[in-house]
Amino acid sequence: MTNHVVAIDQGTTSSRAIVFDGDYRIVATGQQEFTQHFPDSGWVEHDPEDIWQTTVATVREALDKAALAAGDIAAIGITNQRETTLIWDRDSGRPIHRAIVWQDRRTAPLCDQLKAQGLEATFSGKTGLLLDPYFAGTKVAWLLDNVPGAREKAEAGKLAFGTVDCFLLWRLTGGKAHVTDASNASRTLLYNIERNAWDDELLEILNIPASLLPAVKDCADDFGESSPELFGAPIAIRGVAGDQQAALIGQACFERGTIKSTYGTGCFAVLNTGDELVRSQNRLVSTIAYRLRGKTTYALEGSIFVAGAAVQWLRDGLKVLDDAAQSGAMAAAADPNQHVYLVPAFVGLGAPHWDANARGTIFGITRATGPNEFAKAALESVCYQTLDLLEAMDADYRVSSEAPLRVDGGMVASDWTMQRLADILQRRVHRPRVLETTALGAAWLAGMHAGVWPDEDGFSSAWALQHCFEPDMQPGTRQQLIKGWREAVRRTLT
Numbered sequence: 001m002t003n004h005v006v007a008i009d010q011g012t013t014s015s016r017a018i019v020f021d022g023d024y025r026i027v028a029t030g031q032q033e034f035t036q037h038f039p040d041s042g043w044v045e046h047d048p049e050d051i052w053q054t055t056v057a058t059v060r061e062a063l064d065k066a067a068l069a070a071g072d073i074a075a076i077g078i079t080n081q082r083e084t085t086l087i088w089d090r091d092s093g094r095p096i097h098r099a100i101v102w103q104d105r106r107t108a109p110l111c112d113q114l115k116a117q118g119l120e121a122t123f124s125g126k127t128g129l130l131l132d133p134y135f136a137g138t139k140v141a142w143l144l145d146n147v148p149g150a151r152e153k154a155e156a157g158k159l160a161f162g163t164v165d166c167f168l169l170w171r172l173t174g175g176k177a178h179v180t181d182a183s184n185a186s187r188t189l190l191y192n193i194e195r196n197a198w199d200d201e202l203l204e205i206l207n208i209p210a211s212l213l214p215a216v217k218d219c220a221d222d223f224g225e226s227s228p229e230l231f232g233a234p235i236a237i238r239g240v241a242g243d244q245q246a247a248l249i250g251q252a253c254f255e256r257g258t259i260k261s262t263y264g265t266g267c268f269a270v271l272n273t274g275d276e277l278v279r280s281q282n283r284l285v286s287t288i289a290y291r292l293r294g295k296t297t298y299a300l301e302g303s304i305f306v307a308g309a310a311v312q313w314l315r316d317g318l319k320v321l322d323d324a325a326q327s328g329a330m331a332a333a334a335d336p337n338q339h340v341y342l343v344p345a346f347v348g349l350g351a352p353h354w355d356a357n358a359r360g361t362i363f364g365i366t367r368a369t370g371p372n373e374f375a376k377a378a379l380e381s382v383c384y385q386t387l388d389l390l391e392a393m394d395a396d397y398r399v400s401s402e403a404p405l406r407v408d409g410g411m412v413a414s415d416w417t418m419q420r421l422a423d424i425l426q427r428r429v430h431r432p433r434v435l436e437t438t439a440l441g442a443a444w445l446a447g448m449h450a451g452v453w454p455d456e457d458g459f460s461s462a463w464a465l466q467h468c469f470e471p472d473m474q475p476g477t478r479q480q481l482i483k484g485w486r487e488a489v490r491r492t493l494t
Contacts, residue, residue, distance in 0.1 A: 030061030128286030137189030239445025248442030
């Protein structure tokens with residue numbers, strides 16, 4: 001039996017497919033970027049056909065590079081940008097509108113209206129989430145109310161809703177599987193995470209017909225198989241998890257109290273709370289970390305909307321650097337006597353502030369400020385925002401200061417950024433040997449369920465440290481920097 005597994009990692013700015021061998025080593029990768037659409041201020045959309053076509057193309061590319069056929073693959077695992085919302089026609093499979101991306105803020109007025117009606121406690125009590133445009137539920141309501149004919153078709157049972165994983169499963173299986181997993185369902189604002197079921201009261205409040213919704217499975221489960229014409233033969237799909245939960249799994253954070261932080265387009269810190277559903281008092285969200293063998297593991301999560309996207313803005317918007325990889329060297333060369341703060345609220349501020357109307361600000365600019373200082377401010381903003389999240393987590397759950405932060409994502413390749421993160425947090429930062437932990441988590445779910453990879457204990461024993469960053473900053477310097485950050489945030493909040 002083959003022990004190769006393919007992970008589909010469908011992200012916010014690109015789709016990737018990675019082939020792993022039996023020792024969790026990367027054999028081959030395919031990747032394609034796709035267009036971001038910004039039709040209005042605070043609106044972010046994707047063309048669903050771009051998502052689909054790049055996904056299929058990258059799987060084919062990875063298989064070709066690995067010199068493997070479909071029959072050599074034990075299973076496919078899927079991980080995806082969460083909360084991004086699609087509705088499609090059940091007969092044709094065609095989406096009724098572009099996908100509304102998790103960063104999109106168009107439903108802020110609806111969220112404010114629901115809060116004014118005193119309904120946030122109802123939603124948070126059932127879902128663990130806050131009433132924010134980030135989550136999928138209000139996006140579904142917007143599509144039904146704003147796409148001509150959508151509500152009538154939905155009420156007639158002719159439409160299907162799904163997050164990106166669900167849409168890909170529908171397409172991969174030729175429309176045979178309208179399913180999602182518990183981790184993605186928990187991000188919709190429609191799923192009761194205590195009962196592990198869609199919630200009729202929340203559906204009624206948002207006026208969403210239950211017929212739109214997919215079935216919900218464990219993260220490691222039988223999700224069907226790909227249509228044979230896609231890759232030359234059917235491949236079983238055996239694992240699905242939202243990207244941040246997949247990263248938690250890929251970092252082998254199976255023990256209560258372990259914590260990881262992923263640095264991609266945004267930044268997401270997730271703390272495993274075991275079988276305890278911790279209700280945050282500090283504006284974090286409670287969520288399902290994963291569900292395996294029918295047993296639910298919960299997590300506290302803090303979501304930062306802009307991390308690597310700030311560096312992309314420097315590259316594509318201000319054009320002060322040519323490549324994101326330059327940012328660390330530029331930050332190291334910045335004037336240490338200039339304290340420039342970037343609060344990257346380009347699409348509002350996430351946890352623990354949750355201000356959908358805040359917009360990006362820069363403080364401390366002088367005539368001497370240049371590209372290096374902007375790069376440093378962008379990278380430091382990620383460190384400060386992570387500090388905000390971990391302090392909120394500590395207040396909710398008493399996170400041990402001895403517990404290292406396991407990190408992953410594109411930004412962690414920068415030694416300067418990771419050292420500054422350790423300094424600002426006053427905590428050890430562990431960078432693993434395998435940086436593609438999100439894809440690895442999805443691959444492990446599929447490989448484990450397919451019977452070719454070991455269980456949690458066996459997988460955890462294979463986790464390997466590449467580098468430990470120890471905090472090395474004078475306390476007075478650290479406190480001065482943090483004080484400046486907090487003043488910048490205070491001035492930014494609306």
